[in-house]
Amino acid sequence: MKKLMAANWKMYKTRDEAEQTARGLVGLVAGRIPADREVLVIPPFTALSVVARELAAIPGFSLGAQNFYPAAQGAFTGEIAPDMLLDLGCAYALAGHSERRHVLGESDAFVGRKVAFGLAAGLRMILCVGEKIEERQAGLVREVVKRQLDAGLSDVVPDVHPETLVVAYEPVWAIGTGLTAGPADVAEAHGFVREMLRARYGEKGNEVRILYGGSVKPENSGEIIGIDNVDGVLVGGASLRAESFAAIALA
Numbered sequence: 001m002k003k004l005m006a007a008n009w010k011m012y013k014t015r016d017e018a019e020q021t022a023r024g025l026v027g028l029v030a031g032r033i034p035a036d037r038e039v040l041v042i043p044p045f046t047a048l049s050v051v052a053r054e055l056a057a058i059p060g061f062s063l064g065a066q067n068f069y070p071a072a073q074g075a076f077t078g079e080i081a082p083d084m085l086l087d088l089g090c091a092y093a094l095a096g097h098s099e100r101r102h103v104l105g106e107s108d109a110f111v112g113r114k115v116a117f118g119l120a121a122g123l124r125m126i127l128c129v130g131e132k133i134e135e136r137q138a139g140l141v142r143e144v145v146k147r148q149l150d151a152g153l154s155d156v157v158p159d160v161h162p163e164t165l166v167v168a169y170e171p172v173w174a175i176g177t178g179l180t181a182g183p184a185d186v187a188e189a190h191g192f193v194r195e196m197l198r199a200r201y202g203e204k205g206n207e208v209r210i211l212y213g214g215s216v217k218p219e220n221s222g223e224i225i226g227i228d229n230v231d232g233v234l235v236g237g238a239s240l241r242a243e244s245f246a247a248i249a250l251a
């Protein structure tokens with residue numbers, strides 16, 4: 001199973017900026033990505049084609065999208081369909097990122113529709129789950145993660161290929177705040193996600209990658225990636241500069 005080192009550029013970067021960052025990243029890591037790692041860049045929609053051009057045919061790199069609407073096409077003004085992303089060279093897409101759940105108001109059920117639709121359309125799906133600080137303080141981490149996983153995976157076919165499904169555990173209080181979950185908390189949450197994946201998919205649940213996200217930076221990525229059941233990282237802020245994401249990707 002390849003570790004997945006993912007850069008989520010959120011709503012940052014014009015096409016020129018994205019091109020420069022992608023070019024810088026390729027310059028720093030191309031030819032140095034270990035065989036058991038995959039580097040994924042997830043730019044905003046408007047920069048997908050320029051980043052695709054920079055990453056084209058470079059071994060070890062993949063392209064992903066931050067969002068899509070779960071329909072093949074239609075009267076959905078402002079939305080993007082999975083086929084449009086595949087057409088641009090995307091292999092992956094996110095669903096359930098905390099900013100979409102808590103800023104844009106996406107429900108657990110809608111996230112579940114996206115995961116199933118994206119997989120059926122041929123995208124590899126990264127389902128993000130994680131608790132808010134008040135939920136952690138109330139001892140509800142497992143309940144929240146279970147609810148989001150159950151809803152997020154409810155329409156996924158039981159014989160899903162485990163390589164095409166990724167779960168990202170991202171405690172909301174650690175995203176963009178500089179706070180990182182401690183190694184014990186990460187191990188506990190990832191162990192719980194793994195248990196749930198095994199309960200749902202049997203042995204295949206061991207092959208679904210589980211990423212950690214939440215203020216990952218060059219200084220902590222080596223330790224995080226070494227924790228049991230951490231199969232990669234999803235990085236926001238520290239992925240915006242080529243140098244810092246290169247250090248994380250190669251940590």
Ligand code: PEP
Nearest residue numbers: 175176213214215236237
């Ligand atoms: C994210 O966007 O998924 C994320 C984890 O952001 P940050 O690394 O900035 O906390």
